[in-house]
Amino acid sequence: MLDKRDAYKFLKGLEAELTRKLPEPDVMRTEVRQIVAASKSDDKALHMRQREDAFLHHFAFPVLFEYMQTIPGIDQTAARESLLSEYYRNMKGMCSGTPARKQRHPFNKIIGSKPATIMAQWKGQSESNPLKQSCPDFALRSPFPFKIVFEGKYFEKGGSTKAETELVTNIYQAFFYRALPKIDPDAKTPAWDYDYSCLFAYDASPEGSLYEAWNNLDKTVKAGFWEGANLYVMIIRAKPKPSSELLA
Numbered sequence: 613m614l615d616k617r618d619a620y621k622f623l624k625g626l627e628a629e630l631t632r633k634l635p636e637p638d639v640m641r642t643e644v645r646q647i648v649a650a651s652k653s654d655d656k657a658l659h660m661r662q663r664e665d666a667f668l669h670h671f672a673f674p675v676l677f678e679y680m681q682t683i684p685g686i687d688q689t690a691a692r693e694s695l696l697s698e699y700y701r702n703m704k705g706m707c708s709g710t711p712a713r714k715q716r717h718p719f720n721k722i723i724g725s726k727p728a729t730i731m732a733q734w735k736g737q738s739e740s741n742p743l744k745q746s747c748p749d750f751a752l753r754s755p756f757p758f759k760i761v762f763e764g765k766y767f768e769k770g771g772s773t774k775a776e777t778e779l780v781t782n783i784y785q786a787f788f789y790r791a792l793p794k795i796d797p798d799a800k801t802p803a804w805d806y807d808y809s810c811l812f813a814y815d816a817s818p819e820g821s822l823y824e825a826w827n828n829l830d831k832t833v834k835a836g837f838w839e840g841a842n843l844y845v846m847i848i849r850a851k852p853k854p855s856s857e858l859l860a
Contacts, residue, residue, distance in 0.1 A: 614757045614758070616807075616808075616842070618757070618758070619758040619760070619807070619808055620838060620844070622683065622758055623760075623808075623810060623844045623846065625679070625682075626675075626676065626679050626846070627846045627848065629675055629679050630672060630675050630676075630846075630848050630850070631848055631849070631850050631851070632850075633675050633850075634671055634672070634675065634814065634848065634850040635671070635850060636850045636851060636852045637815065637816045637817065637818065637820070637849065637850070638818075640667070640671070640814065640816045640850070641768060641816050644663050644666045644667055644670075644671075644766070644768075644816070645663070647660050647666040647670055648660065648661060648662065648663055648666050651666070656702065657702075658699065658702055659699035659702040659703065663766050663768065664764060664765060664766040665699070666766075667764075667766040667814050667816075668749060668750070668764045668766070668812075669697075669699060669702070669703060671814075672764070672812070672814070673695075673697075673703065673706055673750075674706075676695070677691055677692075677695065677706045680694065680695070680752075680756065683756070683757060685755075685757075686755070686756060686757075690755045690756070691706070691756070692705070692706055692707065692708050693708045693755060694708075694752050694753055694754065694755055694756035695707045695708065695750065695751075695752060695756075696708065696709050696710060696711035696750060696751045696752070696753060696802060697710070697711065697749070697750045698710055698711065698712065698747055698748075698749060698750070707750075709801075709802055710747070710801070710802075711747065711748050711749075711750060711751035711761065711802070712745060712746070712747040712801065713745060713746040713747070713792060713795060713804045714745075714795060714798065714800075714801040714804075715795050715804070716743035716744060716745050717743060717744060717746070717792070718733075718734055718742060718743055718744070719744065719788075720733070720740075720744060721744075721746070721784075721785045721788045721789070723780070723781050723784045723785075746788075746789060746792060746804075748761050748762060748763060748789050749762055749763060749764035749812075750762045750764065751806065753802055753803070753805075758807065758808060759805060759806045759807045759808070760806060760807070760808045760809065760810055761786075761789045761790060761806040761808075761809045761810070762786075762809070762810045762811075762812045763782055763785045763786040763789065763809070763810070763811050763812065764812045764813070765778070765782050765811065765812070765813035765814075766813070766814050766816065767813060767814070767815050767816065767817055767821070767822040768816045768817060769817050769818075770817060770821055770822075771819065771821055772821055772824070772825060774821065775817070775821035775822045775824070775825040776825045778822060778825075779822060779825045779826055782811050782813060783811050783837070783843065783845060785811075786809040786810060786811040786843055786845075787809060787841060787843055789806070789809055790806055790808065790809035790841070790842060790843060792804060807842060808842045808843070808844065809842065809843045809844070810843070810844045810845075810846055811843070811844070811845045811846060811847075812846050812848075813846065813847050813848065814847075814848045814849070814850075815847055815848065815849045820849055822847055823847050823849040826845060826847045827847075
């Protein structure tokens with residue numbers, strides 16, 4: 613039976629595969645902007661109209677889908693059944709459904725909300741709905757051996773302060789999804805039953821601010837996210853490709 617060590621090995625290997633295969637930051641910024649611009653006039657490209665979505669669905673998902681199939685027993689059919697995305701209707705070749713949690717709850721994934729603001733929401737005195745529906749960017753479910761919920765992010769610009777703010781906020785959101793209790797599936801929606809969560813982010817900033825913010829943390833603290841909270845922090849920053857690889 614596969615265990616937590618195997619889940620870590622899968623995520624670590626996926627991170628290495630994405631780092632190797634994705635464009636370097638300068639190229640990524642240019643191509644993401646081009647994809648977003650082109651999607652504005654394409655009704656079939658709703659899943660490409662934001663920079664984060666273009667990164668996830670054009671660049672990351674094909675690598676993820678292929679890498680999933682390196683797990684014994686997971687072929688294309690099983691990989692598609694396992695992969696859930698909020699834009700599954702636009703990617704039916706890779707995804708089988710939505711990761712949205714059917715049961716609403718009175719909590720917000722936004723960090724730092726004031727108690728008075730939360731109470732106003734609960735009392736129906738704000739524009740925000742008192743009950744929230746959680747919808748992560750994507751997730752992996754059975755038949756894949758690891759049940760993982762993902763918070764996808766694309767960081768393009770900002771110095772150290774913004775990067776640290778984004779890192780804390782996004783890690784918290786990934787943890788929030790993992791912490792929500794289990795819900796059984798029904799005829800229309802999958803189960804909410806995840807053992808692990810992952811912050812899945814690409815740092816396309818010229819300075820590598822987000823990547824640096826994460827790697828400046830003490831290694832003991834970094835390890836604590838996985839060891840103590842079942843949360844894998846994946847900050848991807850691809851390196852320039854060797855000339856031999858570019859010509860291949």
